[in-house]
Amino acid sequence: MWRPLGPYAAALLLTGAPTALAAQNAAALSGRILDAVSGKGITNATVAVTTSGASARTDSLGRFRIDGLRPGIHRFLVSADGYARGAVSLAFAAKERMERDLELEPASTPAASAASGLTAADTSKAQALPTVPVTADPSLGRRFADFERRRATGRGQYRTREELEKANSYTLQDAMRSMRGVRFSCAGGTCRAQMVRAPLGCSPEYIVDERVDNAFGPTIPIRDIVGLEVYSGASDVPGEFAGRNSGCGVIVIWTTAGREPRRK
Known part of the structure; x- marks a missing residue:
């Protein structure tokens, strides 16, 4: 026999609806963090999402996965011992499962000092972007x-x-x-x-x-x-x-x- 929901139960359903909808539309990012010189996976690198606070660490092959991303643009910061930090922004559609290989420059290389050590590439082959000479305005920081x-x-x-x-x-x-x-x-x-x-x-x-x-x-x-x-x-x-x-x-x-x- 069907019975109407009480106000408390109805409130619970209404409160949970947006959360369930967000979970259904959530996107995900997976891939590998690679050494830009050797092309090998970097173990124990950290991939942090500045827009949500989520993070993940790479396994022994440099692989990572981050789930639960809301549709929109997210900024990812990548760091690992011995490498220059990198950052990349990626746009996600609802339910998108994006796969990217990302490269970090070893801290000892000249390219690492340019503060642009992270590039996004196709999953089949990570590919570094051409370097662009930059003269920074010292007042900007x-x-x-x-x-x-x-x-x-x-x-x-x-x-x-x-x-x-x-x-x-x-x-x-x-x-x-x-x-x-x-x-x-x-x-x-x-x-x-x-x-x-x-x-x-x-x-x-x-x-x-x-x-x-x-x-x-x-x-x-x-x-x-x-x-x-x-x-x-x-x-x-x-x-x-x-x-x-x-x-x-x-x-x-x-x-x-x-x-x-x-x-x-």
């Missing part, structure tokens, strides 16, 4: 190595804190008004950026201090911004930020609250 690396490619548009101050920018929107391919939609006294090549209503993805933050990103005070990257379309977006929303553009914001990477 070590955590801006990725900012400088991407700026050196010539893709996207960039502003440092010094450039924002020289332009007398009072808001984030002010800072982007002179950028090509950017327009603004204003309603209720609030203006939001939108890329010219994006469909109407398609908002750009905001990455704040290496985390996706579409809620706080558009309202960050200009005084808190120390670096700004704007990619107006899928053809401009770097691989680490590519995903389902890359066609809407990506705005990367570096703030004074961000942390310097730890020294090994």
Whole structure:
């Protein structure tokens, strides 16, 4: 005989529903951490997800697996004794099972000092990306190595804190008004950026201090911004930020609250 649920039981079901749905849509990343010189697997390397706090260690063959990833962009930090630390951002669709081999440069090699020791590759063969000479702005600090690396490619548009101050920018929107391919939609006294090549209503993805933050990103005070990257379309977006929303553009914001990477 069917009986209606009491309010307490109904509350339990409602509370558990989002959790069950998230579990059903969860993505996973697996692969190997490899020595960029020898191509051999690195034992006991750590792969940490900055966006969720999850982590995994590699086995004797350098293999790892991380489950329970929410759909979206996740940042992975990889470290191992005797190697330069690396980082990569990957975009996941719901239920996606991604497999990647990732390389770390031995700490003694010249490439390791460039702070770009991690590359994503096909599972069949790990493949290092071409090195790009980078001259870092000393005022930005070590955590801006990725900012400088991407700026050196010539893709996207960039502003440092010094450039924002020289332009007398009072808001984030002010800072982007002179950028090509950017327009603004204003309603209720609030203006939001939108890329010219994006469909109407398609908002750009905001990455704040290496985390996706579409809620706080558009309202960050200009005084808190120390670096700004704007990619107006899928053809401009770097691989680490590519995903389902890359066609809407990506705005990367570096703030004074961000942390310097730890020294090994």
